[in-house]
Amino acid sequence: MWDLCTNALDTARLRGAAYGDVRVMHLRQRDLTTKNGQVGTLSQSESIGLGIRVLANGAWGFSSTDRLTREGVAACAAQAVSIAKASALAKRGEVVLAPEQSYIDSWQSPFCKDPFEIPLETQLALLLAADAEMRRVKGVTLTETGMQFRKIDSWFASSIGSRIHQRKLISGCGIAATSFQGEEIQKRSYPNSFGGQHALQGYELVQSLDLLKNAPIVAEEAAALHSASQCPEKIGTLILGASQLGLQIHESIGHPIELDRVLGEEANFAGTSFLTLDQLNKLKYGSSIVNVVADARLDHGQGLGTFAYDDEGVPAQCTDIIKNGQFCGYLSNRETAHLVGLNRSSGTMRTESWNRLPIIRMTNVSLLPGTWDYDDLIADTHDGILMETNRSWSIDDRRYQFQFSTEIGWEIKGGKKVRMLKNPSYSGITTEFWNSCDAISKLSHWTLWGTPNCGKGQPMQTMGTGHGASPSRFRDVRIGTAFANQ
Amino acid sequence: MKPAPKSRNSSNQASAKAAELFPERELRRIVATVLRLAKSTAAEETEVHVDEVADALTRFANNAIHQNVAEQGLTVSIRTVADGRTARATTNRIDEDSLRAAIEASLSLAHSQPKDPRLLSMPAKQRYRRVNRFVKPTAALSAEERARAVRRACDLAVKNGQVAAGIYSTGQSQSAMGNSRGLFASYRETHSEFSITVQEGPAASWAKANSADVRAFDPQKLAVRASEKAHLAVDSRELAPGPYTVILEPSAVLDLVGFLFYDFAATALEDKRSCLNDRMGKQLFGQNITITDDAYHALQQGAPFDGEGLPRQKVLLVDRGIPRNLVYSRAAAKAAGKQPTGHGFALPNEYGEAPMNLVFTGGDSSVDKMVASTDRGLLVTRLWYIREVDPYEKVMTGMTRDGLFLVENGRVTGAVRNFRFNQSLIEMLNNVELLGPAVRATGEEAFEMVVPAMKVHNFHFSEVTKF
Numbered sequence: 036m037w038d039l040c041t042n043a044l045d046t047a048r049l050r051g052a053a054y055g056d057v058r059v060m061h062l063r064q065r066d067l068t069t070k071n072g073q074v075g076t077l078s079q080s081e082s083i084g085l086g087i088r089v090l091a092n093g094a095w096g097f098s099s100t101d102r103l104t105r106e107g108v109a110a111c112a113a114q115a116v117s118i119a120k121a122s123a124l125a126k127r128g129e130v131v132l133a134p135e136q137s138y139i140d141s142w143q144s145p146f147c148k149d150p151f152e153i154p155l156e157t158q159l160a161l162l163l164a165a166d167a168e169m170r171r172v173k174g175v176t177l178t179e180t181g182m183q184f185r186k187i188d189s190w191f192a193s194s195i196g197s198r199i200h201q202r203k204l205i206s207g208c209g210i211a212a213t214s215f216q217g218e219e220i221q222k223r224s225y226p227n228s229f230g231g232q233h234a235l236q237g238y239e240l241v242q243s244l245d246l247l248k249n250a251p252i253v254a255e256e257a258a259a260l261h262s263a264s265q266c267p268e269k270i271g272t273l274i275l276g277a278s279q280l281g282l283q284i285h286e287s288i289g290h291p292i293e294l295d296r297v298l299g300e301e302a303n304f305a306g307t308s309f310l311t312l313d314q315l316n317k318l319k320y321g322s323s324i325v326n327v328v329a330d331a332r333l334d335h336g337q338g339l340g341t342f343a344y345d346d347e348g349v350p351a352q353c354t355d356i357i358k359n360g361q362f363c364g365y366l367s368n369r370e371t372a373h374l375v376g377l378n379r380s381s382g383t384m385r386t387e388s389w390n391r392l393p394i395i396r397m398t399n400v401s402l403l404p405g406t407w408d409y410d411d412l413i414a415d416t417h418d419g420i421l422m423e424t425n426r427s428w429s430i431d432d433r434r435y436q437f438q439f440s441t442e443i444g445w446e447i448k449g450g451k452k453v454r455m456l457k458n459p460s461y462s463g464i465t466t467e468f469w470n471s472c473d474a475i476s477k478l479s480h481w482t483l484w485g486t487p488n489c490g491k492g493q494p495m496q497t498m499g500t501g502h503g504a505s506p507s508r509f510r511d512v513r514i515g516t517a518f519a520n521q
Numbered sequence: 522m523k524p525a526p527k528s529r530n531s532s533n534q535a536s537a538k539a540a541e542l543f544p545e546r547e548l549r550r551i552v553a554t555v556l557r558l559a560k561s562t563a564a565e566e567t568e569v570h571v572d573e574v575a576d577a578l579t580r581f582a583n584n585a586i587h588q589n590v591a592e593q594g595l596t597v598s599i600r601t602v603a604d605g606r607t608a609r610a611t612t613n614r615i616d617e618d619s620l621r622a623a624i625e626a627s628l629s630l631a632h633s634q635p636k637d638p639r640l641l642s643m644p645a646k647q648r649y650r651r652v653n654r655f656v657k658p659t660a661a662l663s664a665e666e667r668a669r670a671v672r673r674a675c676d677l678a679v680k681n682g683q684v685a686a687g688i689y690s691t692g693q694s695q696s697a698m699g700n701s702r703g704l705f706a707s708y709r710e711t712h713s714e715f716s717i718t719v720q721e722g723p724a725a726s727w728a729k730a731n732s733a734d735v736r737a738f739d740p741q742k743l744a745v746r747a748s749e750k751a752h753l754a755v756d757s758r759e760l761a762p763g764p765y766t767v768i769l770e771p772s773a774v775l776d777l778v779g780f781l782f783y784d785f786a787a788t789a790l791e792d793k794r795s796c797l798n799d800r801m802g803k804q805l806f807g808q809n810i811t812i813t814d815d816a817y818h819a820l821q822q823g824a825p826f827d828g829e830g831l832p833r834q835k836v837l838l839v840d841r842g843i844p845r846n847l848v849y850s851r852a853a854a855k856a857a858g859k860q861p862t863g864h865g866f867a868l869p870n871e872y873g874e875a876p877m878n879l880v881f882t883g884g885d886s887s888v889d890k891m892v893a894s895t896d897r898g899l900l901v902t903r904l905w906y907i908r909e910v911d912p913y914e915k916v917m918t919g920m921t922r923d924g925l926f927l928v929e930n931g932r933v934t935g936a937v938r939n940f941r942f943n944q945s946l947i948e949m950l951n952n953v954e955l956l957g958p959a960v961r962a963t964g965e966e967a968f969e970m971v972v973p974a975m976k977v978h979n980f981h982f983s984e985v986t987k988f
Contacts, residue, residue: 068871070792074634075871079626080611084594097590101613111593114540118577118589121664125672127585155633163635176793179871215793220912300582302686302725303718304965306905306922309987390592427908429941431920436941436986438918440910460910462941462984493580493688494590513984517910517918517943520981 036200039108040192043087046112048194052089052119054132055112056193058346059085059103060389065151067158068181069166074159075179084389089115093129094122099390133372133380135349137196142343144203145333146237150184153238158182161246162210168250169212174258177213181230182206182241183487189346197348205339205499206240207233207487212254214261221260221457223253223442227278228425233485233499235337256443259455266444266459268515272419273461274412274508277476279441280402281484281502282425287465288320288327289400289500291434292356293383294365294375296395305491306432309465310362315375318362321469324405327357329366331382331398336483338501340398347384347393354381356400360470368395387496394492399483401503405475409506412474414450420514421445421452421506422459427517430465438462440517460517468509476505538663539691540575540593545707548573548697551615555599556701558617559624564601566643567624568700568830570867572596576692576712579667584675584685586668600868601627602643605636607869641851646703649825649832650817655693659711659735662691670715674744678719681748687717691735698830708824714963715740718923719751723988724936726750727903727923729772731963733822750902750924757936759985760927766898766954767980768891768928771962773901774975778881779967780909780917781946785814785838786864787853788873796915796947801844806950809884812839814848814864814876820961820971821878828867836862838876842950850874883973884956891955891976893931898976900926900933904942907966915946919966920986940982952978 036059047055061083068075085108086099096119100111150158162180169178185205192198209231211224226232226244234240275283291308295301310318321327328335331342331351342351347369354364365375366383385396413421422441430437444459445452483503490497548571559567573595580588598611601624608630610623667689678685695709715738716729728747730738769777781796789795797805816823816833825833829851836846849857850865850873864874892900902924910916921939928934957974 070871073637073639075869077607077630077634077869078609078611079630080596080598082594082596082611082613084613086592094586095589097588099590099592099594101594114591118591118664121668122579122586122589124665124668125581125586125675127583127675155630159634213792213794215798215913218913220794298583299684299686299720300587302582302684302720303580303688303716303727390594392588392590394588427910427918429906429908429918429920431939431941431986431988432905432922433986433988435988436920436939436984438941438943438984458911464987493588494576494578494592494690516983517916519983520943 036190037192037198039085039103040190042105042108043085043112044192044194046109047087047089047116050113050116052091052116054090054194055087056191056348057085057087058386058389059190061188062388063186065184067162068179069162070179071177072163072166072170082388085111086389087112087115088392089119090130091116091119092123094119094126095130096122097392130370131373132369133378135369135380138344138348139198141200144235144337146204148238150206150238151186165210165246165250168247169210169254172251172254172258174214174216175212175254176215180210182208183230191344191346191348193348199344199348201343203235203342204237205233206236206238207231208241208244210246210250210253212257214257216261219261221257223257224424225249225253227484229486229488233339233487235339235341260443260457263455263457266420266456266515268519270511271514272416272508272510273512273514274416274419274421274447274506276423277480277482277504277506278484279422279425279439280504280507282428282486283439284400284402284502284504285486285500286428286430287434287437288356289397292365293395294367294371297365298371304493309433309435312375314362316363319360319470320357320362320466321360322472323360324475325357325360325469325472326403327400328403329354329356329398329400335399336503338399338483339485339487339499340501345382345384346386347380349380349382352382366395366397385498387498391496396498397500399501399503401483402475404478404481404505407474407476409476409480412476412506412508413447413452416447416450416508419447420456420459421447422461435464437465438517458518461512461514462516463513468512471509471511472507473510474508476507481505539577539661540591542573542575542693542695542709548695548707551597552697552699554617555597555620555624556699558621559601562624563603563628564624566602566701568600568643570598570696570698572696574692574694576690577664578688578690579664579671580688581671581675582686584679586671589664597623599623599627601631603628603631605640606631606634607640609869639852641855643700643702644704644830647830647832649706652817652825654710654733654822656711656734659691659713659733660693662735670740673741674717677744677748683748683751684720685717688714689740690714696824700830704830706826706830710822715743717744717747719747721751721755724751724754724757725923726754729963731969753926754924754936757938759938762940762982762984764979764981766895766978768888768895768898768900769975769977770888770902771960771972771974772964773904774972775962775970776904776907776964776966777917777946778972779970780907782879783875785847786873786875787847787849787857790847791853794912796913797844804842805844805947806839806842807953808841809953809956810839810842810950811882813837813880814878815880816878818878818880818971823878827863827865829865831861831863831865833863836876848874848876880971881959881973883959886955886957888957888974891974892928892933895928896930898928899937900928903964910943916943917946918943938988939986941984942981943983944981949977949980954978
């Protein structure tokens with residue numbers, strides 16, 4: 036693979052590129068699903084190819100190919116330079132890259148059991164057994180289960196001399212029960228919606244989930260939701276379960292801190308950000324107990340945003356985003372770092388595949404644990420609503436105003452969960468919401484959730500991101516808006 | 522490693538010219554190779570999909586090109602059947618060893634599962650209606666030509682004291698599929714798209730077009746439109762949320778009604794996750810709503826065959842507000858005692874089928890006429906981040922974006938801060954007062970469809986944002 040990389044970089048240099056970086060990537064994926072006791076999807080795929088990004092005439096060009104011959108790679112590199120020169124027809128400044136060292140390294144994400152080595156029969160048997168457990172519950176009309184495994188090898192080389200090989204193993208697994216009754220469809224998922232939990236782990240992730248124990252629980256909840264009371268519309272106290280809070284972090288912190296959005300580079304598609312450059316180190320983003328980091332290092336956990344180097348050849352880092360409630364950091368790359376006074380990229384350039392340009396992406400953007408025991412947090416809540424497991428999510432294109440609904444809610448009265456609520460939802464303005472946070476559960480309740488489906492960029496790229504969170508409480512939140520007119 | 526194609530640019534010839542696809546005979550050769558290799562395996566039946574893409578996209582922001590990309594790739598996807606079981610393996614390597622490995626992988630996957638008593642034999646040879654959606658000028662557009670068009674759009678923004686961002690993309694793709702029962706189908710198309718957001722201070726507006734023929738739209742006209750609307754959007758004022766009469770431009774209509782497409786899948790009804798469960802044959806929408814799935818409509822794109830190789834049929838889904846028909850894959854059709862309609866996804870899958878070429882019947886109004894007929898309402902350019910809140914009542918939430926304007930006494934009187942909506946699509950399609958002519962609309966939430974602008978009363982806005 037290194038020969039291909041060298042060939043591409045040499046061609047680019049000879050054609051006039053001042054800088055180049057190249058990624059050869061080999062992606063392998065296995066997908067298994069069941070529905071109503073039958074196997075649904077059963078497929079595996081592999082894709083290998085090369086993408087090269089170059090700077091020529093002060094502008095960027097990128098080209099990719101799956102024709103991994105000497106001629107195919109050279110043609111691809113030459114095309115990247117030609118595209119860069121075309122870009123220069125509409126440039127308004129010079130690209131300046133923050134300095135970075137070169138690295139020669141090889142890294143592999145840790146795992147205990149390679150899911151590609153586990154017999155398919157074993158994997159399918161587990162899914163079908165969980166599916167059967169859910170179908171046993173009266174009122175359940177649709178059962179779904181799934182596993183997804185990915186093995187990604189990438190060989191990164193740049194014209195400053197880096198040669199980095201990384202191998203990542205990603206696993207995902209989840210189940211869901213749906214119940215249609217009367218004029219209502221209710222659904223419960225475990226351990227999360229979006230196909231469950233996803234992490235930079237091996238098959239041990241699947242084994243840790245105890246699907247068979249949880250299958251009847253979610254199935255019974257899906258059926259029971261039909262007779263639950265409607266979530267009221269009010270301003271009140273909200274407790275978010277950890278996975279829902281993970282998505283809240285993703286949408287209302289993770290995206291606004293992407294510096295490409297802040298600088299208008301996503302204005303046509305993903306949107307911009309309310310976090311304009313003048314807000315850095317000035318904005319009170321949250322209450323004083325809110326501490327958020329963007330941490331791609333293995334020390335933070337085996338999340339979907341964990342790696343050793345980003346796709347621009349910058350080592351994984353931990354960046355403070357919110358410290359004691361104060362906004363203090365963006366996600367940057369080598370091109371944008373200097374705009375926020377940094378002399379180095381924060382290492383967040385990531386690409387979906389060999390045929391996509393690396394762009395600024397969330398890594399693991401996590402709310403650090405607080406001090407509360409979860410039971411104490413519930414006991415301390417006189418009147419509130421606990422919401423768990425995302426059902427819908429939406430936020431404006433500058434990331435101010437959001438609305439989420441969850442699969443299930445629980446009324447809290449006098450420090451106890453007293454009854455189930457259906458169709459829960461809440462909404463708010465990002466900074467008002469985070470400033471209303473008055474309790475965060477401690478580390479023992481903290482989970483690094485995986486969001487596998489974050490879309491951004493044109494052409495669209497889907498990326499996995501990590502979000503550590505523990506159940507937390509928010510005061511004076513607008514509740515129940517989504518269903519107010521129904 | 523695969524051999525370099527003879528017809529492609531060599532390194533000595535490489536330029537920013539558009540890439541070329543393989544000739545169809547090369548795809549036919551790959552299909553034949555897989556079918557030949559599979560004969561010496563345990564596969565009782567074999568199906569091959571070959572898909573090739575050559576796309577380029579020029580992206581601009583802050584009045585300059587900041588990303589400019591091209592990609593070329595080909596995938597071979599193989600489904601085998603053995604002993605009542607089936608599975609799929611996909612690769613992008615086309616040497617014989619890799620194809621043989623993919624066949625074996627497919628068989629290995631298939632063997633790992635229980636027998637599927639519902640599994641149907643693969644379809645035999647079919648006849649397809651021809652469609653011509655490959656436009657040479659689109660395929661030939663170079664990076665330099667895209668860059669010059671972008672430059673003109675950005676210069677306009679600079680001249681007007683505005684900031685432009687967007688994309689100009691062109692590309693071509695082709696697909697071929699064949700199976701061991703003699704079926705063969707192939708299709709190629711071109712695609713082009715220009716999208717522009719123009720910002721003026723805190724205000725922004727947007728215009729976008731999409732066609733197989735790059736000559737079907739003028740990027741500069743789109744830039745002018747976005748620029749003028751952005752200027753109009755400056756000095757927005759905040760209104761109270763609540764029910765409003767809205768005039769939805771086609772992109773806004775598309776991104777809402779696009780969420781209905783899977784509800785018309787027979788499998789979705791079988792699974793009881795469609796909003797049409799218990800509602801077929803009833804007056805669900807207003808009498809001015811008629812929806813057809815028509816892959817052959819002049820403004821549509823896409824292959825005339827489905828993932829199973831069956832020819833796509835035109836299906837009347839909603840007739841004057843009454844859901845009349847669903848679409849069926851072969852398996853769903855057999856289960857329901859119906860004929861398949863050519864809307865199946867490639868097997869194996871759990872979703873069955875879906876109509877992918879929706880066409881709404883339009884009316885004789887226009888956005889201008891809708892504005893002129895409105896005492897008080899809102900003109901909506903575009904919607905954003907739409908998600909389903911309630912799957913049965915089809916309540917959707919989302920935001921307005923890039924140009925929300927107040928209409929008073931028959932004319933646009935100013936810009937309004939963006940709203941969040943929570944709106945049932947079923948209710949909305951009962952409240953349509955006026956329809957424009959159906960056009961090929963493009964947005965960001967749904968794939969392209971043929972839909973009209975709509976004037977709708979009692980559209981529910983629940984909250985307002987800060988801009």
